[in-house]
Amino acid sequence: MEFEDPIKKFLGYISSRKFMLPYCGKCDKYIYPPRNFCPFCGSRNLEWREISGRGKLYAFTTNPDPILFPPGVLGIVELDEGVKVLSRIDGKYEDLKIGMPVRLDFMEVTVGREKMVVHKFVPVKEEGG
Template sequence: MQGNTAVFFNKLASGKLWLQYCESCHKYIFYPRVFCPNCLKPDLQWKETSGQGKVYSFTIIHYSNLPEKSEQVPYAYAIVELAEGIRLAANITDCHPKDISIGMSVELTVKKYHYSYLHYFRPATMNRKC
């Protein structure tokens, strides 16, 4: 990995989700880029997010060809809308897929995956019932 993508994953290794923020139009952006997709200015800074969000949409994976994933089925793959307004894809963990619902509050958790770290979300502490 290089450039902004490497920065994103290196920051995940600290257990926090950081996103680029445009100082010109005051919006977060995802995925990492050189220029803001809204105003095309290169005034992007990295900012730590709250790690809080809500399930925007999800699907349940019942079968996987990936050996490391085939032992985890069924699992939920979701679009999470962060409190900062960005939507990103991630697995929902620490919860049975049948207990997930759209609009459910979730929080970030970071797990090691092969040689890197990935962002996952789990039910928010206050609502955890799984």
């Protein structure tokens, strides 16, 4: 059977600085980690869509072992699309707050021996703030 690995496809998009996710029109759900079927209804009829890039900081901490990846904040972002993803977060731990709005960006890093692009999120100043 033909099988296109959705994780590989996702990472391919990330390396060209695009954050795309499979989307199930029947359930109106975005799928993460990327799968070749909808985990809610089982449909294989999925469409890759680019996310809005907006989300809220759900939880965060600092990287305790900056061996393969540079030191800094790691966090979980709840995307407007309704999924939570792990990401590097820009900013100092002390300045960040749960619930603060963040926007998508990308960075180039060397993880171990491999040079790669990863997504990161940057805090956004709230309107009027």
